[in-house]
Amino acid sequence: MRDKPTNLPASQPGGEPLKPFTQAVLERRATSQFTPDEVPEETLNAILQLGLQAPSGYNLQPWRFIVVREEENRKRLQAAAFNQAKVGQAPVVIIAVGMKEEWKQTADEVFREGAERGAGSLDTVEQYKQGAIQFVSSMPPDVWVNRHTMIAFTTLMYAAEVYGFDTAPMEGFNAAAVKSEFGLPDEAEVVALLAIGRAEPPDKAYPGRFPLERVVYSERFGEAWKSNDK
């Protein structure tokens, strides 16, 4: 296990300050066309480092990320993603993967090192591990890895946005084709794709969102959210 990163760049590659999170959330659009501008290595490293700080149940981190930058590989990925042009255009496309089995092998290391760092007790690592395996195994493995991988995926997406880049999250792909083209093992679940780069204007129009009172409930399902404050 590794400590938190301490050397993240404090500004965008051009020197502008990082975008506040609220601005990143409000300005983010799913980008449909990208320019060929690269994502600098230092920034891409920062985005990845931030993504890996996401929380996961028992800290099991069942996610893996394949960073695709070579043009030939982006074209292969595009072919496996219903030929969406943005996959071939964006300078960086990340394949987010969830591992349904590997965590059982790494749990011992995760819990032992966690205990050494003060999170848990070394005496109860084996017991804790058995409890974790029993609990996680009670959930459908594809649901469990999707749930977790999306936390890290969403973190990557906002990290790219605060560093001033544009993103496109995608769920349109042929998972079997992605697996065979990029060497994924059987247990791997292809969860989503994230393109990162610079948007070629214009942005897509904002399609709106359901109002708060339709999708947020107070205390009980179906009880529309009411706030004194709106």
Add this chain to the structure above:
Amino acid sequence: MRDKPTNLPASQPGGEPLKPFTQAVLERRATSQFTPDEVPEETLNAILQLGLQAPSGYNLQPWRFIVVREEENRKRLQAAAFNQAKVGQAPVVIIAVGMKEEWKQTADEVFREGAERGAGSLDTVEQYKQGAIQFVSSMPPDVWVNRHTMIAFTTLMYAAEVYGFDTAPMEGFNAAAVKSEFGLPDEAEVVALLAIGRAEPPDKAYPGRFPLERVVYSERFGEAWKSNDK
């Protein structure tokens, strides 16, 4: 559909500036004990508004959020969540729900209003809807709603953190008990719980993360990420 929120508070309730995203990601810990301090209504509204800005496939927004604040209800939720004390302690606990069927009913409205706002064409709404239904129906419904709900869930989590609050994401609950206690319909999938409040010190120790080169690959699964820049 509704426009983007324009009135989000620009600072934490105490007047401090919002936390930069990078700081929120690095400082965030899964909080195990909460103080009774409330989350002010204005801040909670902002957190919810930001969460609803998350992207979803076809903008279908298959997520719903039940905000549980009344003590009696938090205790009932605690009982359905393996009696985790933080569920009863935190002033706000959000039940994140994914709807496996309802999007088929609301797709028409989503696409029609999206087209009116310039995202797509009104002439092809029906065709677009049929394509969306066919594509989304090709995925396991529980996987699909978990994937999407977690984008909004993660957005809520970071929104709470940048407004200076502490959070605890949780996957430990008895879904059937949560559904019956909080009136969820059959098609609803309980995805995760998010407690929001103020942490009672001390924070849990940071258990570390897998290093970049173990969970990030270059171009192909298993090819350890190498950067010129590290």
